[in-house]
Amino acid sequence: MPYTILKHCLSEEWNAKDFLETHFSHGDVYYTEDSTVVPMKLLHELFSSGLVEGDIMLESSAGGMVSPLFSASKYFKEIYVMEFTDASVNHFKQWLENSDEATDWSYPAQLVSGLEGNEDGWKEKEEQARRAIKRVLKYDLLDCNSKNSVAIPEVDCVLTVYQFNIICQTKEDFKHNMKILTSRLKVGGYLLFFHALNMTFYQTDGHKFSSLALDEKIIEKVLNDLRFDMVKKEIIPAVKEHENADYTAVLFAVARKAK
Template sequence: MACSTHKHYHDEEFDPKLLHETYFSHGNVPIIEESVIHPVRVLHELFCSGKVKGDTLLDISLGGAIYQLISASNCFKEIYVVDFTDCNIDHFKKWLQKEEDATDWSFVFQKVCEIEGSGDKWQEKEEQLRKTIKGIIKWDNFENSSLNHQLFSKVDCVLSLWILNIVSKTKEDYQRNLKKFTCCLKPGGQLMLFSAVNMSHYMLGKHKFFILSVDRDFIRESVTNAGFVIEKDDYLSRKVTTDLVDHEGMAIILARKQSECPI
């Protein structure tokens, strides 16, 4: 199927609650190890090691997801969340404001607390994250503009989970968007990038959504060309075959910004 016949992230059929139920919930999710367990374990190890730290973290991730921020709330005083669509922002705000129809993320909070050795304190962890999140920002017209530098001062860390492949339609877009994503990162600050490897689509209900297929060499090259030095390069190969996705694995990169790179 050509990419032109796939749905895209901004299409109205994108349902963030269905995304959670399909890929991140505690139900019968076939790729739960790859979509949730391994990422939160890696994040926990990085934050606990002291290799990633600072005052302010900017998160640009997929579909109103919050699980990547749980361990981050141990290390950062302020977290700002960026998304590109109203539906994803509304989905995130419902959890933040404890609305009745909010997505239930308790499974992931319990899993993170289990990894941290405090499995009975997941509700306290949930409140800790809510208090650490200081703002949710819509990035309007991101394809033609950079994130507004005036929204906040330079941040210490940018965390991006899955979204870069999804909003980029070409490899040139991927490289350009990576620079846009990190334009608010201070020199010496860090990028934590989670990117699917050699994946062309993901399913949401009956709809097939486009994702840009890139290999590990291209991801590493893009990060380096954006002015970063790679400090950690992790990879998890696909463990389960499912009709939901066609990925070969996932790359996780920790990199430090060494220079400004023009967009």
């Protein structure tokens, strides 16, 4: 399908809840391995190693994902969440408020609790994440002077999981949005970045949406241009081809902001 007729996540057809439950919460078991299990295991290993630490984190993940925060909230006292659509902000807040309309994140909460050696503690794991989250903000992709982009204190770590797969349409978008997202990161702080490589589309709720196809070389160049030093990189091949998205592998990068 030509790129020009694919929809973007800012279109009115984009449904945050359906997107999350298709791709991360209730999806196909093979697909969930890539979208949810792989990031959860890698984050658990990273945080428990002691390589990345601090007090304040900025998190921004595709569609308002909650699952990355189950590991992070054990290590960071304050977490600020930045999303790029009203739908994602609103749906994330539904989970914070324990609304019946919220996506069920019990599966990744149980997964992380098991990795931490407390399989029965998943409900407390969810509450731990809720307590750590201080604000949920929207950055408007159409407003480069969004006040919310500076309503966040300087942070020790930025975590983003698949967000850039859905918000970027050009390489210039990618660099611009990465610069914004990391603008509050302290020198010496860490960027934790997950990306589905070479993905041109994903689908949800009966619609196909665009994704900017990037490979690891392009991503590394942008991070280098923004003065990040690569500390760690892993590329995990896709479990199998899937109709909901055409990525080839998952990239996990840990980069440190240089002077």
